[in-house]
Every structure is written in structure tokens, then in C-alpha cells.
Amino acid sequence: MRPVDPAVRQARAWLSRAVEPGSVSMWRFVEHSGPVAAMAALRTGVAPREVQALVGERAGEDLSADDLRRAERCGARLVVPEDDEWPAVALHCLTLRAVAGDGPTERTQALVPPLALWVRGDRPLADLVDRSVALVGSRASTAYGEHVAAEFGHGLGERGWTTLSGGAFGIDAAAHRGALAAGAPTVAVLACGVDRAYPSAHSALFARVLDDGLLVSEWPPGCAPLKHRFLVRNRLIAALTRGTVVVEAAARSGALATGNRARELGRQVMAVPGPVTSAMSVGCHELLRERDHERAAVLVTTAAEVVQAVGRLGDDLAAPAERPTTPQDSLSDVARRVLDACPVRSGVPPERLAAVAGCAVVDVLRVLPALELHELVEWTGTGWRLAPAPRPGR
Numbered sequence: 589m590r591p592v593d594p595a596v597r598q599a600r601a602w603l604s605r606a607v608e609p610g611s612v613s614m615w616r617f618v619e620h621s622g623p624v625a626a627m628a629a630l631r632t633g634v635a636p637r638e639v640q641a642l643v644g645e646r647a648g649e650d651l652s653a654d655d656l657r658r659a660e661r662c663g664a665r666l667v668v669p670e671d672d673e674w675p676a677v678a679l680h681c682l683t684l685r686a687v688a689g690d691g692p693t694e695r696t697q698a699l700v701p702p703l704a705l706w707v708r709g710d711r712p713l714a715d716l717v718d719r720s721v722a723l724v725g726s727r728a729s730t731a732y733g734e735h736v737a738a739e740f741g742h743g744l745g746e747r748g749w750t751t752l753s754g755g756a757f758g759i760d761a762a763a764h765r766g767a768l769a770a771g772a773p774t775v776a777v778l779a780c781g782v783d784r785a786y787p788s789a790h791s792a793l794f795a796r797v798l799d800d801g802l803l804v805s806e807w808p809p810g811c812a813p814l815k816h817r818f819l820v821r822n823r824l825i826a827a828l829t830r831g832t833v834v835v836e837a838a839a840r841s842g843a844l845a846t847g848n849r850a851r852e853l854g855r856q857v858m859a860v861p862g863p864v865t866s867a868m869s870v871g872c873h874e875l876l877r878e879r880d881h882e883r884a885a886v887l888v889t890t891a892a893e894v895v896q897a898v899g900r901l902g903d904d905l906a907a908p909a910e911r912p913t914t915p916q917d918s919l920s921d922v923a924r925r926v927l928d929a930c931p932v933r934s935g936v937p938p939e940r941l942a943a944v945a946g947c948a949v950v951d952v953l954r955v956l957p958a959l960e961l962h963e964l965v966e967w968t969g970t971g972w973r974l975a976p977a978p979r980p981g982r
Contacts, residue, residue: 592670599623600668600704601652601808606630606643609702609806610695610820612686614639618703623668651808658809662783663798664708669701673712678828681853691852696819699827699852702806708782709802716773716802717828720750721894722850724825724843725759725835726868733759733836733868736860738766740833743891745772750801752777752829754821755790759835759843764797773801777828779821780813781805804828822846823853830898831856833888837871844871851883856898859885915962922947923955927964927974935971 600623607614617639618626629635630643631650640647659665667673685691685699692698707713721744723737741751741763751767753760755776767774774797778786782803785791794803806824807817822845826832832850834857837843851857859876862869875885886897919927922945929944930936938956942949956972959965966975 590670590672592668593624595624596622596670597666597668598652598656599627601655601666602627602650603630604666604704604706604806605651605655605808605811606646606649607703608642608695608820610698610700610823611639611642612689612691612693612698612700614642615686615700615703623703655808655810658783659706659708662708662809664706664782664803664809667705667707667713669704673714674705675714675717675828677714678717681855682823682827685853696816699823699849702824704806706782706805706808707802708804709798711773711800711802713802713804716750716775717752719748720752720775720829721898722752722825722829722832722846723759723763723835724753724832724837724846725763726837726841726843727756727758727760728838728868729758729762729836730862730866730868732862732866733860734762737762737835738769740835740891740894741766741768741772741774742770744894745770745774747891747895748772749895750775752825754778754818754825755786755794755797755803757787757789761790761793763835764793767801768796768799771800775802775804775828777821777825778803778805778813779807779817781807781809781811783809784811784813786813818842819845823849826850826853826855829855831858831894833858833860833894834872834875834885835860836862836866836868837875838867839870839874841871844875847871847875847885851885857885858888858894858897860889861887915964919959920955922951923959926952926955927959930965930972930974932974935968935973937971941972 631647679701682699682701737759744751745767750773751763752775753763764774776797780786782805785794825846826849832847834843834847847857859872878884888894925945926941929941938949938952942952963975965972
């Protein structure tokens with residue numbers, strides 16, 4: 589592993605508290621100047637006015653050492669772009685958009701890489717998100733949505749994929765629990781410090797996530813889950829994964845915003861259809877009904893279909909949907925016509941069957957043994973009729 593200059597790590601720790609994530613101009617300033625020089629300029633007030641204003645009164649504070657110690661106490665670390673475990677491949681899509689400067693600049697919508705990531709858990713971040721899928725959806729989820737999210741999380745885990753979500757109530761929690769039930773790692777991207785359990789009812793769930801997965805955040809330890817931070821976080825969920833599955837989403841939903849961020853980044857967007865009467869599936873249906881077919885979401889109903897959409901071409905194929913088979917499936921056209929000609933109650937001779945079926949008597953005599961073998965017809969002693977349906981339990 590390449591060593592990282594402690595001054596660089598401390599500078600990025602300072603920046604992660606001094607500057608709210610999501611600013612394209614701040615990211616460009618740090619990229620151009622380097623984190624140490626950028627911190628020095630901001631602390632002395634000589635940075636360009638646009639980026640200096642983003643720091644404000646925080647320029648006079650330096651809690652970086654405290655943040656790093658606090659992270660260490662809870663088993664977390666600061667992962668920076670200079671680290672080997674930095675997910676550079678996954679976040680490259682954000683870098684391209686920030687360099688191009690052709691996207692929105694408002695912080696809750698800007699597509700810009702993080703300056704650093706606070707990570708809690710033992711697994712290397714880059715390795716865990718290399719084969720990952722985001723499962724997102726409504727907090728006010730239905731039983732149907734939670735069942736699907738858990739099934740997807742479990743199925744992805746069984747196939748060696750990491751489930752990534754936001755740790756919230758509803759779909760997020762169901763996705764994490766599904767992955768855990770499969771004994772697979774899962775990643776929760778938080779809108780607060782990694783030392784805080786938000787929602788507090790999920791403290792036990794986060795403890796289970798840490799057994800083999802990660803908690804990730806752009807905000808240093810102790811930071812509160814402010815409302816706008818959830819919107820800023822959405823781009824990170826979309827960027828870290830191969831694709832985003834929206835399981836349930838209302839017409840106005842953070843999950844829908846995550847799906848849109850994924851689409852803007854060129855990631856695969858998938859949606860689960862729901863009942864047409866469900867308000868929690870309106871957003872999913874809108875993604876599927878996108879008139880521009882290149883922007884429309886892919887309809888998915890199983891974890892195998894998700895993997896097929898984001899996996900290697902030709903390797904990660906979903907098996908065709910299983911269809912119930914019946915003896916009638918293998919019948920020839922003549923056999924079907926003879927079967928349709930058979931009465932329900934009284935038996936009739938082959939000549940009568942031939943007249944009704946519109947075929948020769950010899951053809952009727954040729955197919956009747958096969959129909960009898962499949963228990964579709966029976967001989968009554970005087971003629972042929974349909975065999976009675978088997979009783980339940982037989």
C-alpha cells in the first residue's frame with residue numbers, strides 16, 4: 589500500500605468539515621491547488637472569493653485532529669483519493685462531469701466527486717463497491733416493496749454482489765437485511781457521521797452491517813443528518829454502484845432522484861413495477877414510461893435480471909422465467925383437435941370424433957393411445973370421452 593502524507597489526510601479531514609459536499613467550484617479549487625495548499629488558503633482567507641464564501645466562519649476552526657481521533661475510537665477511518673482503497677474507478681464518472689462542467693451546479697444536484705470519505709468497517713471500500721448494486725426506495729414502503737427489496741438483496745448476495753443503500757426505514761432497511769440474510773456484505777451510505785445511528789432504531793442493523801460491510805459518509809463524525817444532506821448523498825449512491833434499482837418511489841421521492849442521478853452518470857437504471865393503484869409505485873412507473881427509450885429504466889423482477897442488466901455481457905444472464913407445463917403442451921395439431929372433440933360425459937366412437945375434429949378416422953385412431961397415456965381421455969366401453977380431472981391430493 590502506498591503511504592499517504594499525514595498532512596494530506598489531515599487537510600482533507602479539515603475540508604470535509606469546513607465545506608459542505610457538492611460544490612463543483614470547491615472540488616476544482618482543491619484539485620488545482622492540492623488539499624494542503626487549499627486548506628492553507630481557505631484558513632488565511634486568500635482563496636478565491638467564490639470558494640472562500642463556501643467556508644465562511646468555519647475558516648477559523650480546525651477540528652480535523654479531533655475528527656480523526658473520534659473516527660479511530662469508533663473503528664472508522666478517513667479514505668482519501670490518495671489511498672489505494674479509494675474507489676477511483678467507480679467515482680470516475682463524477683470526475684468527468686465535474687471537469688466538463690456541463691451539469692447542474694446547485695449542491696443537491698451537482699455531479700461532483702467527494703473530497704474524502706469517512707468509512708467505518710474492515711473491508712476495503714474499492715473492493716466492496718466494485719461489484720455492487722444500489723437498491724433504493726420509499727421510507728413509507730409497502731409490504732410488497734419490502735418483500736421485493738429483501739429478495740433482491742438476498743439474491744444479489746448469493747450471486748457475489750454487494751447491495752448498497754442508504755440505511756433508512758422502508759426499502760433501504762429491507763435491502764440491507766436481505767443481503768445480511770444471505771451472509772453477504774452490504775454498504776450503507778449515510779447523510780450523517782458514521783458514528784451516529786440514524787435512524788436510531790437502526791443501531792442494531794448498522795452493527796450487523798459492520799460485521800462484513802461498511803458505513804460510508806462524506807460528513808465527519810458527529811455530524812447531524814440534515815435534510816439537504818440526503819439529497820447531496822444521492823449522487824454518491826448512484827456513482828459507487830454499477831446500477832440503481834428503484835423498488836418503490838412516490839411521484840416526489842429521494843429514491844427517484846437517485847435514479848435520475850444514476851441515469852445522468854450513465855449508470856444502468858432499473859425499476860420494479862408495482863400495482864397501478866399504488867402511490868408508492870408512481871415514480872417507478874414514470875421511470876419505465878420514459879418516452880426516450882435510451883433513458884427509460886429497465887424493468888426487473890428478480891435479482892437475476894438485475895445482474896443481467898449490470899453484469900458482464902454474455903456471462904451474467906438470467907434464466908428464462910419458468911412456465912408451468914401440461915401434457916397438452918406436447919400435443920400435435922391433430923391430437924389437440926381430437927381432444928377438443930371429446931365430450932365430457934358420454935363416450936363417442938372414433939368416427940364421431942373424426943367428424944367433429946375434421947380429420948380422418950385413421951388419424952383419430954393414431955392419436956387416441958397417446959391421449960389415453962397422458963390421462964387426457966378414457967374409454968367408457970362404448971366410446972371415448974375426456975378423462976375426469978384428478979382429485980386434489982392425488
